[in-house]
Amino acid sequence: xxxxxxxxxxxxxxxxxxxxxxxxxxxxxxxxxxxxxxxxxxxxxxxxxxxxxxxxxxxxxxxxxxxxxxxxxxxxxxxxxxxxxxxxxxxxxxxxxxxxxxxxxxxxxxxxxxxxxxxxxxxxxxxxxxxxxxxxxxxxxxxxxxxxxxxxxxxxxxxxxxxxxxxxxxxxxxxxxxxxxxxxxxxxxx
Amino acid sequence: xxxxxxxxxxxxxxxxxxxxxxxxxxxxxxxxxxxxxxxxxxxxxxxxxxxxxxxxxxxxxxxxxxxxxxxxxxxxxxxxxxxxxxxxxxxxxxxxxxxxxxxxxxxxxxxxxxxxxxxxxxxxxxxxxxxxxxxxxxxxxxxxxxxxxxxxxxxxxxxxxxxxxxxxxxxxxxxxxxxxxxxxxxxxxxxxxxxxxxxxxxxxxxxxxxxxxxxxxxxxxxxxxxxxxxxxxxxxxxxxxxxxxxxxxxxxxxxxxx
Numbered sequence: 001x002x003x004x005x006x007x008x009x010x011x012x013x014x015x016x017x018x019x020x021x022x023x024x025x026x027x028x029x030x031x032x033x034x035x036x037x038x039x040x041x042x043x044x045x046x047x048x049x050x051x052x053x054x055x056x057x058x059x060x061x062x063x064x065x066x067x068x069x070x071x072x073x074x075x076x077x078x079x080x081x082x083x084x085x086x087x088x089x090x091x092x093x094x095x096x097x098x099x100x101x102x103x104x105x106x107x108x109x110x111x112x113x114x115x116x117x118x119x120x121x122x123x124x125x126x127x128x129x130x131x132x133x134x135x136x137x138x139x140x141x142x143x144x145x146x147x148x149x150x151x152x153x154x155x156x157x158x159x160x161x162x163x164x165x166x167x168x169x170x171x172x173x174x175x176x177x178x179x180x181x182x183x184x185x186x187x188x189x190x
Numbered sequence: 191x192x193x194x195x196x197x198x199x200x201x202x203x204x205x206x207x208x209x210x211x212x213x214x215x216x217x218x219x220x221x222x223x224x225x226x227x228x229x230x231x232x233x234x235x236x237x238x239x240x241x242x243x244x245x246x247x248x249x250x251x252x253x254x255x256x257x258x259x260x261x262x263x264x265x266x267x268x269x270x271x272x273x274x275x276x277x278x279x280x281x282x283x284x285x286x287x288x289x290x291x292x293x294x295x296x297x298x299x300x301x302x303x304x305x306x307x308x309x310x311x312x313x314x315x316x317x318x319x320x321x322x323x324x325x326x327x328x329x330x331x332x333x334x335x336x337x338x339x340x341x342x343x344x345x346x347x348x349x350x351x352x353x354x355x356x357x358x359x360x361x362x363x364x365x366x367x368x369x370x371x372x373x374x375x376x377x378x379x380x381x382x383x384x385x386x387x388x389x390x391x392x393x394x395x396x397x398x399x400x401x402x403x404x405x406x407x408x409x410x411x412x413x414x415x416x417x418x419x420x421x422x423x424x425x426x427x428x429x430x431x432x433x434x435x436x437x438x439x440x441x442x443x444x445x446x447x448x
Contacts, residue, residue, distance in 0.1 A: 057386070059379055059425075060379065060382070060416075060420070060421035074421060075382070075412075075416055075421060076416040076417065076420075076421050079413055080389075080409040080410075080412045080413050080416075081407060081409040081410040081412075081413045109229075109232055109233050109267075109269045109271035109273055109285060109400060110232075110271070110396075110399070110400060111352035111353075111400055111403070112352075113232035113233070114228065114229065114232050114348040114349075114351050114352040114400075115345070115348045115349060115352050117228060117231035117232040117348065118231045119224065119227035119228050119230075119231045119340070119341060119344035119345075120227050120230040120231040120234065121223075121227045123227075123230040123234055123235040124223055124226050124227045124230060124281075126235050127226065127230070127235055127263050127265045127281065127283075128263055130242045130243070130246050130263060130264075130265070132243070132246045132247055132250050136247060137247055137250045137251050137254075140247040140248070140251055141251050141374075141375075143433040143434075143437075144295070144375075144431055144433055144434040144437075145375075145431040145433065145434065146251075146374055146375030146376070146434075147375045147426065148255075148373055148374060148375050149372065149373070149375070149424040149426075151424065153369050153372045153373050153423060153424075154369065155365045155368060155369055155415070155418040155419050155420065155423070156417075156418045156419050157362070157365060157418070158361070158365075158414060158417055158418055159358070
């Protein structure tokens with residue numbers, strides 16, 4: 001019952017978009033707003049670092065309010081993590097090195113549960129027993145009408161350095177095998 | 191004669207290489223098995239053949255679009271917590287809490303593909319090795335599968351999932367996950383949708399507490415994906431595929447009793 005209500009509340013929120021939230025975000029770069037997604041440029045010019053209120057999102061476009069005027073920006077022109085609103089800038093509660101915080105998550109899967117639980121090899125065997133036939137996989141893909149795109153798909157690997165992210169240049173081939181540069185630090189925390 | 195000698199050396203080298211590769215894979219699988227047991231000790235595997243079958247069909251169809259050859263096993267675990275786990279060797283578990291949050295197959299594909307990327311890039315396995323847990327794992331491989339040692343390995347693995355990986359590994363799994371689903375024909379916007387929905391949870395919500403404690407914020411993850419060129423990827427037709435819609439709906443209906 002609760003799950004159904006939760007789903008309903010969630011769906012309702014998504015239908016409404018972000019309009020009730022009017023979230024303040026920061027411009028990543030200088031930009032001119034458009035009158036609609038893929039539309040014409042307006043006279044709304046925004047400088048890098050300025051704040052905008054996000055009204056809603058349509059695919060990779062977001063509608064913003066700038067001093068009462070509205071326009072559309074590409075989502076990549078706005079920084080979501082540098083938000084001025086508490087509603088967006090969630091406190092991740094990321095734990096410091098060596099600290100394990102016991103939580104009381106509903107029905108299992110808190111840090112404490114993962115640390116103190118008894119291994120369940122019976123369920124591992126059940127998991128291993130699930131078999132799928134390659135023909136079934138093929139039928140699954142066909143029935144789903146899934147058509148792989150003709151071009152090769154590659155995103156640009158970026159190092160997680162705050163405030164210093166290169167501009168996107170599209171789906172270009174890259175040296176994908178290199179490990180992320182931010183990796184070392186936290187792994188050493190273990 | 192020399193030719194034969196070279197051929198023998200070549201075969202020997204190949205066999206040695208192959209044997210070491212097989213051993214490494216078995217080691218990884220052994221570690222993953224113990225880690226899966228630990229997670230399943232915290233939340234049991236769902237008792238639904240339909241859900242298990244669906245997750246495995248989708249998961250296997252995605253794994254072929256990534257790299258890494260594993261015996262993939264996908265499963266749902268019964269928990270309201272919103273989370274998913276990738277274990278070395280190809281074990282992937284998604285909580286019913288997270289499944290209930292998703293709106294279509296594309297979004298579920300992103301969740302599974304993110305975990306597939308963790309396995310393929312050996313993110314957790316590398317942590318295990320780095321922490322000298324490999325010693326315990328190799329003991330198991332030698333056939334001395336002492337239940338106490340396996341228990342210790344499982345317990346130590348629990349720490350990885352309680353503490354999480356570093357941000358770089360999570361961003362990489364997001365990026366590779368998006369590549370996998372796009373190659374498979376799913377809509378890359380699904381990644382944006384899922385992360386945006388996760389963003390709605392407060393950091394102290396018990397359902398999302400562990401997820402937020404072990405991952406970068408969803409907003410950061412969205413930013414990283416967008417700056418990697420997420421919005422430049424080709425999107426499939428917005429026309430709804432009735433089969434895909436129906437099978438996902440069936441999943442949702444079956445989930446309601448858990």
